[in-house]
Amino acid sequence: MQNNRLLSGPLYWILWLGLAAVYGIGLFVPLLDSDASHHALIALHFLESGDYVSLVDRGMDYLDKPHLLFWTAALSYKVFGINTFAFKFPSLLASVFGFYSTYRLGKLLYDELTGRVAALIHGAACAQLLANQDVRMDAMLTAFLIFSTWMLLALARTSKRKYALGGALGLALGFATKGGIGVAVPVLAVGIQLVFERNLRALLRWHWVLVGVSFLVFVAPVLYAYYVQFDLHPEKEIRGMTGLSGIRFILLGQSVERFQGEAWGSSGSTDYFFFFHTLLWAFLPWSLLFYWGWIRGLIDRKGEFLTIGICTLMLVVLSFAQYKLPHYLNILFPYMAILVSGRLTAAGEKTVRTISWVQTGVAVILVAFGLYLNLYIQPIPGRLNQAVAIGIAGVVLFLCFRQAAGLPRILAVSVGSLALVFFSLSANVYPHFAEFDSGYTFARDWNKRPADEPLSQFHSYSYTFDFYTKKLHPPLPEGVLPSTPWVLTDSTGLSLIRKAGIRIDQIQSHPHFHVSVLSGEFLNPATRLLACERRYLLRLGIR
Numbered sequence: 001m002q003n004n005r006l007l008s009g010p011l012y013w014i015l016w017l018g019l020a021a022v023y024g025i026g027l028f029v030p031l032l033d034s035d036a037s038h039h040a041l042i043a044l045h046f047l048e049s050g051d052y053v054s055l056v057d058r059g060m061d062y063l064d065k066p067h068l069l070f071w072t073a074a075l076s077y078k079v080f081g082i083n084t085f086a087f088k089f090p091s092l093l094a095s096v097f098g099f100y101s102t103y104r105l106g107k108l109l110y111d112e113l114t115g116r117v118a119a120l121i122h123g124a125a126c127a128q129l130l131a132n133q134d135v136r137m138d139a140m141l142t143a144f145l146i147f148s149t150w151m152l153l154a155l156a157r158t159s160k161r162k163y164a165l166g167g168a169l170g171l172a173l174g175f176a177t178k179g180g181i182g183v184a185v186p187v188l189a190v191g192i193q194l195v196f197e198r199n200l201r202a203l204l205r206w207h208w209v210l211v212g213v214s215f216l217v218f219v220a221p222v223l224y225a226y227y228v229q230f231d232l233h234p235e236k237e238i239r240g241m242t243g244l245s246g247i248r249f250i251l252l253g254q255s256v257e258r259f260q261g262e263a264w265g266s267s268g269s270t271d272y273f274f275f276f277h278t279l280l281w282a283f284l285p286w287s288l289l290f291y292w293g294w295i296r297g298l299i300d301r302k303g304e305f306l307t308i309g310i311c312t313l314m315l316v317v318l319s320f321a322q323y324k325l326p327h328y329l330n331i332l333f334p335y336m337a338i339l340v341s342g343r344l345t346a347a348g349e350k351t352v353r354t355i356s357w358v359q360t361g362v363a364v365i366l367v368a369f370g371l372y373l374n375l376y377i378q379p380i381p382g383r384l385n386q387a388v389a390i391g392i393a394g395v396v397l398f399l400c401f402r403q404a405a406g407l408p409r410i411l412a413v414s415v416g417s418l419a420l421v422f423f424s425l426s427a428n429v430y431p432h433f434a435e436f437d438s439g440y441t442f443a444r445d446w447n448k449r450p451a452d453e454p455l456s457q458f459h460s461y462s463y464t465f466d467f468y469t470k471k472l473h474p475p476l477p478e479g480v481l482p483s484t485p486w487v488l489t490d491s492t493g494l495s496l497i498r499k500a501g502i503r504i505d506q507i508q509s510h511p512h513f514h515v516s517v518l519s520g521e522f523l524n525p526a527t528r529l530l531a532c533e534r535r536y537l538l539r540l541g542i543r
């Protein structure tokens with residue numbers, strides 16, 4: 001009865017409306033001086049150069065990620081201008097597409113209710129929201145993985161040509177976003193389900209040939225771009241190597257290098273439980289429910305096995321990778337969401353009541369963390385504003401706790417608490433932290449100047465400065481002193497300029513901290529400035 005009310009009543013769409021507000025405000029939070037602004041500049045190079053084939057990073061050939069994110073960002077720049085919204089918007093569109101695909105795959109594996117709840121769980125996962133704040137490839141890749149999984153499973157069950165073309169397109173989009181992982185995960189997921197169903201005969205249909213041929217057609221633009229940039233120029237040196245094939249790299253080398261740690265280091269290589277404990281925060285507020293549903297599913301193996309199988313396989317594989325980063329987990333979120341939803345909607349009344357109390361506890365912890373962030377770490381300006389914020393949070397939680405015990409309350413307290421935390425992060429915490437990104441603040445001052453005088457970046461490089469000034473300023477080669485009137489540099493660069501006897505006519509300084517990697521010293525307001533280095537904008541006596 002409660003489940004029927006969830007589908008027919010307003011609660012489900014009210015929760016989506018709250019998430020929409022969080023995702024919407026996140027479109028305007030400044031980019032961090034990290035991978036997000038780095039990717040934004042590769043797209044900016046397309047516009048500056050008019051070359052939409054070559055991937056170029058700070059004046060050098062870039063051989064790592066494929067083209068799709070950069071192409072879509074460049075297109076968005078043309079429509080909306082070069083700004084934060086334009087860079088983030090394509091990833092948000094992809095995420096919405098991914099939520100819908102999660103719903104459709106959940107419905108295909110279970111029923112309408114499970115699909116709807118799974119989509120909501122996917123949308124309200126902590127690292128999914130982060131993927132649309134600190135935009136990398138993850139939001140797009142996750143969406144295309146779940147879309148192609150839905151298409152391929154539907155093809156195996158119905159043999160309709162539209163699913164063959166849709167599956168090929170999804171695989172191609174995933175490949176064009178992050179290489180071979182975009183193909184491997186959906187194929188493995190569907191393969192696991194077909195083995196579980198003992199339906200391997202479905203693989204003998206001619207439609208799979210159509211999938212393969214269509215996939216090659218759809219990925220041809222990316223392969224051609226790599227061929228033109230790298231295969232035609234074996235003399236190019238990338239990471240100390242020459243004679244590289246771009247096509248070979250993206251078909252196999254990129255994923256293998258990441259797994260083996262080649263060229264990227266061995267971050268987390270010895271921590272084989274890295275993703276298991278990272279999941280505790282990355283999939284909040286659903287992480288405990290995932291572990292519950294995952295273990296139960298491995299024990300009883302009832303219903304579908306696609307989500308359990310692909311989550312198990314990928315968690316094991318990723319755990320043995322030599323290079324580990326938290327956002328590698330994002331690709332599993334839609335599968336985890338369907339797994340959790342399937343278990344929730346089928347659980348008995350006693351189990352659901354227990355889960356309600358567990359999720360209420362998680363919600364209380366999340367809200368307490370949000371208050372700590374906004375009242376101590378980065379206080380909301382003004383006592384009245386703080387009181388209003390606390391009042392709004394209290395009203396939202398009161399309405400959530402008023403829901404009938406069971407699935408409605410589980411969803412309300414979980415989604416409501418996470419939405420409150422992330423809304424406050426986007427409206428208060430992140431914008432204030434952005435003030436400690438010197439590139440962002442210097443760019444704001446630089447844009448007020450009447451003329452765009454020559455500037456170079458010396459001994460340090462700020463992605464955000466180039467992005468927010470809407471112009472690329474490649475860093476000077478090592479050992480080359482600046483010869484432009486304006487220079488952006490750090491303390492070491494300032495010392496080298498002074499030692500070289502170059503006259504400094506004007507100097508501006510600003511504290512700088514890499515906000516993408518927070519520390520306890522920075523989070524503490526009393527020691528925040530001590531955690532920062534200094535960056536300088538210099539006007540030299542050079543004409």
